[in-house]
Amino acid sequence: MSGGEQKPERYYVGVDVGTGSVRAALVDQSGVLLAFADQPIKKWEPQFNHHEQSSEDIWAACCVVTKKVVQGIDLNQIRGLGFDATCSLVVLDKQFHPLPVNHEEDSHRNVIMWLDHRAVSQVNRINETKHSVLQYVGGVMSVEMQAPKLLWLKENLRETCWDKAGHFFDLPDFLSWKATGVTARSLCSLVCKWTYSAERGWDDSFWKMIGLEDFVADNYSKIGNQVLPPGASLGNGLTPEAARDLGLLPGIAVAASLIDAHAGGLGVIGADVKGHGLVCEGQPVTSRLAVICGTSSCHMGISKDPIFVPGVWGPYFSAMVPGFWLNEGGQSVTGKLIDHMVEGHAAFPELQVKATARCQSVYAYLNSHLDLIKKAQPVGFLTVDLHVWPDFHGNRSPLADLTLKGMVTGLKLSQDLDDLAILYLATVQAIALGTRFIIEAMEAAGHSISTLFLCGGLSKNPLFVQMHADVTGMPVVLSQEVESVLVGAAILGACASGDFASVQVCWGESRGPRQ
Ligand SMILES: Nc1ncnc2c1ncn2[C@@H]1O[C@H](COP(=O)(O)OP(=O)(O)O)[C@@H](O)[C@H]1O
Ligand SMILES: O=C(CO)[C@H](O)[C@H](O)COP(=O)(O)O
Known part of the structure; x- marks a missing residue:
């Protein structure tokens, strides 16, 4: 304001x-x-x-x-x-x-x-x-x-x-x-x-x-x-x-x-980006995708004319920004899925003890643990043989199939803290790939998106933000105001x-x- x-x-x-x-x-x-x-x-x-x-x-x-x-x-x-x-x-x-x-x-x-x-x-x-x-x-x-x-x-x-x-x-x-x-x-x-x-x-x-x-x-x-x-x-x-x-x-x-997702979209999508060297500077607001990441993630893209994207909600007229059409992609569980995977793992009690000893959240601890075990490799390579399909609560977009279930491939017979950290990473990557899948569907239908604007609880997790940038190949903008x-x-x-x-x-x- x-x-x-x-x-x-x-x-x-x-x-x-x-x-x-x-x-x-x-x-x-x-x-x-x-x-x-x-x-x-x-x-x-x-x-x-x-x-x-x-x-x-x-x-x-x-x-x-x-x-x-x-x-x-x-x-x-x-x-x-x-x-x-x-x-x-x-x-x-x-x-x-x-x-x-x-x-x-x-x-x-x-x-x-x-x-x-x-x-x-x-x-x-x-x-x-x-x-x-x-x-x-x-x-x-x-x-x-x-x-x-x-x-x-x-x-x-x-x-x-x-x-x-x-x-x-x-x-x-x-x-x-x-x-x-x-x-x-x-x-x-x-x-x-x-x-x-x-x-x-x-x-x-x-x-x-x-x-x-x-x-x-x-x-x-x-x-x-x-x-x-x-x-x-x-x-x-x-x-x-x-x-x-x-x-x-x-x-x-x-x-x-x-x-809530629309309030988040309204809170970030119009941000002034002048002077930050961002690709969206000088581009219309329709080149931005607001991604509100909490229990679920919602992908809010706006357009001057209605765009019909199979499996993506909308187009909705004036539902978020007056005078613009809105398409709303989504993943029904993202923060909830990460919590579910981490809290359900056999090494979770050990993680809690170690994170508490360092006065860190379990996610800050896991992020630093991943940095430790990745050695000279980029962190993403830790999951070359472990993969998660994230639709544990069905697929909201773009498959729009509530019957889909989650899947993990590449599990071993160990369940130590390294395994937990890598499973957490694979889950975050799967969610980021889900965002890319939604963006591809929106672009195939006529959207032209160049920049992501993230907000919500998960945007406080640097690994989550970085994986969204790596997997989509787009700059991710975080608002000065975290909330x-x-x-x-x-x-x-x-x-x-x-x-x-x-x-x-x-x-x-x-x-x-x-x-
Ligand atoms: N600092 C943080 N680091 C990592 N994850 C976080 C952080 N803060 C919140 N989260 C995650 O964000 C999710 C909740 O986001 P939030 O926006 O509060 O949800 P909701 O609006 O659905 O209540 C949870 O999965 C939580 O673990
Ligand atoms: O359907 C939605 C928005 O249209 C949201 O997924 C729903 O409102 C839940 O939001 P959150 O994950 O932030 O609690």
Whole structure:
């Protein structure tokens, strides 16, 4: 954000709800992050491929982190609040109380998480319809989107959930409703996960064809019939009740939200790169690919005209950057896969002890261990006979095949720390190769990408970043501000406050690359 004529003492709060934790930041008018706080959130996996959360637990965590980042600040200086979150499905009854999304009837667990794969039969039937809305999700709907999950609820929890439900929210929209009482949905969520079209609105024939004609009959009141662009100001701003919860003043501007990957994309894709000798300097913003790497990785490329990439979500109009089409490639598990491989290895307890003794994270320890054992070779050569296929949770892009599984070839009869380090390296390489596979599919369809902009938890791992550069052959830019997703959320708040005319105006010089 670049302030221009505004006074310097205006602040914005961004709240980012990831898969594993909630983060908040206080950001100034120049986009500089002044305070940061995070808080883990609960997750349940009551059975394989069922992943649930609690919207009350998530809101409570939002309140804890927001209170922390505004400590010591004159609350009158806080002008706007923006939320982003994972695209999980929140279910509330007609009085806005949580409803259970499980057979146990535990209403605390009222969120079907984005990575939940329970609705396989439902998504297969949806894809068999070959309905035209599927063209706008890469040709194949993902089990991680909302329509199959809604159909699963109707077919499996009719009495305990479906019949009682009054409101189905994408998690980012739930948060903005909780803050303002306004049920308007963000165009970002509805376009990307719910088949809404920015140009044509809802398609009645789709919902009727898949057996969810209920939504058409009540004019989409349960899933959203008022739609606003991300960054638009909601109602009268923060309600007195939400203000008390969050430790802010009532009435401050609250923005229509973004999905987390889109907030990260917004936070990095417009960075000013002048003077860094980067190939993308002087090239259009469409030559950049934002890669948001957390539990999953999301590959966000924008274009002036719609580009249809088989197996890559979109094209979505105005879902991330207003006026641009978005294609969203993805890998359903990346950080989660690395954690899974490392934590499941027989040498993990030894790794923990050694990393703790050096006051390092296990990943910093593994990276230095790889440096030690590579000897004179480049580190990548350590895996010449060990290979990982990373689709342990199916392939989101570009194969769009949820049935795919993971694979490791080249295992030996030893399981020492060297083996663990090399398996970790092979996993990171496999993820980077998956990114290259997605880029190749996007380029074959018409994108022209020259530079990667990485953010999210995994961008803090130098090995992960280096492997993405090596494997794609492209420069990787890291934003000066490590918490770029939160900057994206704060940009929404800044935009809603009216201090900035649009989210693009917030892209400014202070948000250039790291030196
Ligand atoms: N400093 C770090 N070094 C290596 N990996 C990291 C680091 N920080 C976070 N990660 C990894 O990033 C992933 C989580 O990223 P994050 O963006 O916090 O996820 P989410 O938004 O999905 O909650 C985890 O797999 C974690 O191990
Ligand atoms: O589908 C997505 C974005 O469209 C993301 O994968 C999902 O929101 C989870 O994000 P994260 O891995 O950062 O927790």
